Amino acid sequence: MALISLEDVTKVYPKGTRPALDRINLEVERGEFVFLVGASGSGKTTLLRLLLREEEATEGEIRVAGNDLRRLKSRQIPLYRRSIGFVFQDYKLLTNKTVWQNVAFTLEVIGARRSTIKTMVPQVLKTVGLTGKENNYPRELSGGEAQRVALARAYVNHPGILLADEPTGNLDPTTSLGIMEVLDAINRTGTTIVMATHNEEIVNSMRKRVVELHGGKIMRDERHGLYDSAKFFPDAEVEAKAQQALGKASLTAPAAAQTPVAGGEFSNEGIARLASSVHAGRTGRYGEVFSSVEETLTWGKGLHLDLESESIEQTPGQDEAGQGGTATNTNTNTNTNTNTNTNTNTNTNTNTNAQSQEREQ
Numbered sequence: 001m002a003l004i005s006l007e008d009v010t011k012v013y014p015k016g017t018r019p020a021l022d023r024i025n026l027e028v029e030r031g032e033f034v035f036l037v038g039a040s041g042s043g044k045t046t047l048l049r050l051l052l053r054e055e056e057a058t059e060g061e062i063r064v065a066g067n068d069l070r071r072l073k074s075r076q077i078p079l080y081r082r083s084i085g086f087v088f089q090d091y092k093l094l095t096n097k098t099v100w101q102n103v104a105f106t107l108e109v110i111g112a113r114r115s116t117i118k119t120m121v122p123q124v125l126k127t128v129g130l131t132g133k134e135n136n137y138p139r140e141l142s143g144g145e146a147q148r149v150a151l152a153r154a155y156v157n158h159p160g161i162l163l164a165d166e167p168t169g170n171l172d173p174t175t176s177l178g179i180m181e182v183l184d185a186i187n188r189t190g191t192t193i194v195m196a197t198h199n200e201e202i203v204n205s206m207r208k209r210v211v212e213l214h215g216g217k218i219m220r221d222e223r224h225g226l227y228d229s230a231k232f233f234p235d236a237e238v239e240a241k242a243q244q245a246l247g248k249a250s251l252t253a254p255a256a257a258q259t260p261v262a263g264g265e266f267s268n269e270g271i272a273r274l275a276s277s278v279h280a281g282r283t284g285r286y287g288e289v290f291s292s293v294e295e296t297l298t299w300g301k302g303l304h305l306d307l308e309s310e311s312i313e314q315t316p317g318q319d320e321a322g323q324g325g326t327a328t329n330t331n332t333n334t335n336t337n338t339n340t341n342t343n344t345n346t347n348t349n350t351n352t353n354a355q356s357q358e359r360e361q
């Protein structure tokens, strides 16, 4: 049974003139990394909010990790949400708490022991490359660092599912690469990731499953996004990162990282391609945000999904929460290479819905 399934799901907001989601059918298997793409207003955030049970479907059935979300009682919702990690474009950090306290807080609210907190917080900060920043307050962090704290907080209790709404939306291309490295590492521990994004270069480079929404309907569901790698690495830092990612895939990565995903490639190659294309300056956002449907349908040439015959391989020993693996792909400070963005797209992302959702924690 799929980890996430939506059957004929429709969402009409009280003031909505048309359905925000219109008879959506979608299945996501355990361990998958799914990009949700589509023009502004196509329904990406709504889909994530339904999965988080911040909104209820008007019609249809949603199941997440065995939970039928229609049957979830109000008092069960906080517990349900704690089993899911989520990150937003604007980080939502607690401004009066340090990096350490922000991450520890997630564990405190679920009643974790102090000894557990003391063990897990440094581990996850190391995973996201923030060792040394424990005592900084959010205002003392760069955008990329703040987003990594948000990721650490979402991941610290090793959720089986991580939902991300434009997690790179406010970040420059090189910093976004760092965030994608962390997300990729988290995914390789077995955590299923559903990420809404406008960033076509990230999607094209990572070559994960791409679900494209338009007007609340799924217009495309492909196993891999476009492949458009750069062959030229004149920048030493980005080249090193790309080499490192490729090297890790074949030499030092943990077993989970070496497991070929459907299609036979190693997931770290996506990061290598992204590093390459970040450097080449092909960092455009999802460029067709305000264009017609004909023009927006430019995603991918990949295979159409056949969930019957293909499935993501699981690494033996990993439980549902992904605790069988530890992410080893630590991030390095990537903020120095910001001059390569030759993006000419002038669209701005107006994702205000996610921004207004304050996490209960």
Ligand SMILES: Nc1ncnc2c1ncn2[C@@H]1O[C@H](COP(=O)(O)OP(=O)(O)OP(=O)(O)O)[C@@H](O)[C@H]1O
Residues within 6 Å of the ligand: 013, 014, 015, 016, 019, 020, 038, 039, 040, 041, 042, 043, 044, 045, 046, 047, 349, 350, 351, 352, 353
């Ligand atoms: N609370 C709400 N009340 C009424 N309509 C809403 C509400 N939230 C979203 N909508 C509408 O639902 C549709 C889908 O919005 P949604 O935020 O899911 O799109 P999106 O693809 O995430 O867009 P973006 O990329 O701009 O974040 C839009 O037409 C939007 O105006």
